[in-house]
Amino acid sequence: MPEISQRYNRQILLPEFGEAGQQKLLQAKVLVIGAGGLGCPVLQYLAAAGVGTIGIVDDDVVSLSNLHRQVLYSTNDVGLPKVERATAVLKNLNPGIEIVPYNLRLTNQNALDIIGDFDIVVDGTDNFSTRYMVNDACVLLNKPLVYGAISKFEGQVAVFNCTQNTIEKPVNYRDLFPNPPAEDEVMNCAEAGVLGVLPGIIGSMQANETIKLITGIGQPLIDRLFSYNALNNLTYDFLLTTSEEATSHIPKDTVAFMNTDYDLACSTNSSIEIDAAEFNALLSNKYITVIDVREEGEKPVITEFPHLHIPFAQLKESAHALNTEVIITFCQSGGRSLKAAKLLFDTVGPAKKIYSLRGGIINWKNIQANK
Amino acid sequence: MNIIVFGQIADITGTNSLTLENIGDTNQLVEQLTSAYPALSTAKYAIAVDKKIIKENTALNNNNTIALLPPFSGG
Numbered sequence: 260m261p262e263i264s265q266r267y268n269r270q271i272l273l274p275e276f277g278e279a280g281q282q283k284l285l286q287a288k289v290l291v292i293g294a295g296g297l298g299c300p301v302l303q304y305l306a307a308a309g310v311g312t313i314g315i316v317d318d319d320v321v322s323l324s325n326l327h328r329q330v331l332y333s334t335n336d337v338g339l340p341k342v343e344r345a346t347a348v349l350k351n352l353n354p355g356i357e358i359v360p361y362n363l364r365l366t367n368q369n370a371l372d373i374i375g376d377f378d379i380v381v382d383g384t385d386n387f388s389t390r391y392m393v394n395d396a397c398v399l400l401n402k403p404l405v406y407g408a409i410s411k412f413e414g415q416v417a418v419f420n421c422t423q424n425t426i427e428k429p430v431n432y433r434d435l436f437p438n439p440p441a442e443d444e445v446m447n448c449a450e451a452g453v454l455g456v457l458p459g460i461i462g463s464m465q466a467n468e469t470i471k472l473i474t475g476i477g478q479p480l481i482d483r484l485f486s487y488n489a490l491n492n493l494t495y496d497f498l499l500t501t502s503e504e505a506t507s508h509i510p511k512d513t514v515a516f517m518n519t520d521y522d523l524a525c526s527t528n529s530s531i532e533i534d535a536a537e538f539n540a541l542l543s544n545k546y547i548t549v550i551d552v553r554e555e556g557e558k559p560v561i562t563e564f565p566h567l568h569i570p571f572a573q574l575k576e577s578a579h580a581l582n583t584e585v586i587i588t589f590c591q592s593g594g595r596s597l598k599a600a601k602l603l604f605d606t607v608g609p610a611k612k613i614y615s616l617r618g619g620i621i622n623w624k625n626i627q628a629n630k
Numbered sequence: 631m632n633i634i635v636f637g638q639i640a641d642i643t644g645t646n647s648l649t650l651e652n653i654g655d656t657n658q659l660v661e662q663l664t665s666a667y668p669a670l671s672t673a674k675y676a677i678a679v680d681k682k683i684i685k686e687n688t689a690l691n692n693n694n695t696i697a698l699l700p701p702f703s704g705g
Contacts, residue, residue: 293705435701451638
């Protein structure tokens with residue numbers, strides 16, 4: 260038996276799939292954006308199944324805290340570019356397909372060129388600015404987008420920008436959420452945590468939807484949003500429809516797209532501030548630094564949570580010694596801590612998440628007392 | 631009516647599921663939930679009535695199931 264029929268034998272055996280399905284996969288070009296928790300299982304299954312051309316976009320390097328969920332990488336890979344390591348692993352898994360690595364950050368300047376070369380896009384990104392940019396680019400270029408996103412124990416999957424007939428206008432991500440939240444309004448995996456197996460489940464579902472779209476079998480999640488909870492195993496399937504509002508937020512053409520600042524849309528000045536509830540949620544994260552930026556001797560003295568005491572005037576010289584990903588500043592009423600957060604952002608950002616407690620510690624204590 | 635909440639909305643309400651009665655429409659529901667859980671006022675979420683995502687104010691009866699879905703950024 261030739262190598263190809265042998266390698267893919269178990270899926271070719273499926274009558275719905277067959278030799279024809281395999282040929283469609285081998286001719287398909289799929290772009291996977293983000294080679295992280297979702298991207299790893301997507302890439303692994305698409306490469307194994309024999310998708311002929313797979314593009315990978317990511318500008319990150321492997322870190323130790325990735326390994327519990329980003330299953331393409333090994334301990335020896337820490338510090339190396341994800342795209343480089345993923346390409347090596349996938350070529351070893353299946354030398355018969357082409358892997359196209361893009362070791363770069365997708366921007367409004369390069370997105371249209373890169374996406375334009377592929378048939379289907381898989382969204383495995385970890386931030387809203389890239390998600391909205393990828394969605395808008397897929398709408399403009401008329402490319403199906405296999406969406407997946409996770410938070411703690413829950414995941415969402417959908418197929419956007421794809422219709423089963425040519426009459427209907429396809430649904431896209433903005434029909435679900437028209438505007439991005441400020442990046443700090445919703446916590447990412449680094450802040451909120453994520454169960455390692457969850458992106459494995461959601462990413463595998465994205466790979467499955469991609470294979471269904473390419474081969475034309477089954478009913479892909481077109482116009483539907485699938486939701487999964489790993490703790491109680493409850494699943495929901497929501498029906499989506501197009502909305503005028505969504506259309507109004509999408510750039511009209513490629514020129515407008517390249518002039519849209521997706522980072523700005525997600526990070527307003529006010530988003531650096533968090534309220535008491537968000538502050539309490541972040542306190543449960545071990546990898547944070549909380550800093551009291553008040554002067555020596557200011558009351559009340561805080562004993563309720565671990566924190567450093569660095570008065571505002573000394574903050575700049577201490578900034579580079581702060582080694583956690585998340586830093587929160589607080590003061591009496593929230594004014595100085597906001598300035599401190601901005602100073603930290605200018606000194607060590609934007610690689611870190613920096614927040615200021617809105618309303619200060621007095622307000623926080625009042626809220627705790629009234630609980 | 632049964633209200634199911636997801637992700638960080640459940641962190642605000644402290645539960646995945648709530649039961650409320652006699653609420654006329656989705657605008658009134660949002661108003662009532664926001665006064666019970668003020669943190670909802672700054673949260674972003676989509677609303678589904680009987681598993682259909684809605685964009686306009688929608689009439690409700692006690693047999694409806696309403697879902698509040700926040701966006702997830704993780705990948």
